[in-house]
Amino acid sequence: MAGLSKVILIGNLGRDPETRYTPNGTMNVQFSMAVTRRRNDQSGQPQETTTWFRVTAWGKLAEIMDGLTQRGALVKGKQVYVEGRLESREYQDQAGQTRTSLDVNANEFQLLGSRADSEMAAGSFGGGRGSGGQRSETELGRGDQGADFDDVPF
DSSP states (O other), X not given: OOOOOEEEEEEEESSOOEEEEOTTOOEEEEEEEEEEEEEEOTTSOEEEEEEEEEXXXXXXXXXXXXXXXXXXXXXXXXXXXXXXXXXXXXXXOTTXXXXXXXXXXXXXXXXXXXXXXXXXXXXXXXXXXXSTTOOXXXXXXXXXXXXXXXXXXX
């Protein structure tokens, strides 16, 4: 049986998303994402730990993210929900030190934040499960459909 590596993240974009294309023309969107954990240490002093992830989306999800970026809804500092496959990758930094990059291949995505932000681009976006990775536009929750976020249970 094959293993599964799935991660769910809520954090903030560390930079504006970059849209790229593979040599065969497949679109992908990449951005860094900071996930910050706040807690009190043993003496009661507040502590903050930030973990950085490199997120990449492909295909239809990348197209949606690219559109949100062009509309100004997906920018540095924006809070987002990302679900995907986690992979770690080692690399050498400029000083020759071995570092580990936490990479996420996104298959689900949702904008978070204020109601005004949500009205600009409502809904959640994803690649689907068990359907060849595709969903209809209705299931994608595209931003032009509108939504009443007072009814969302969280």
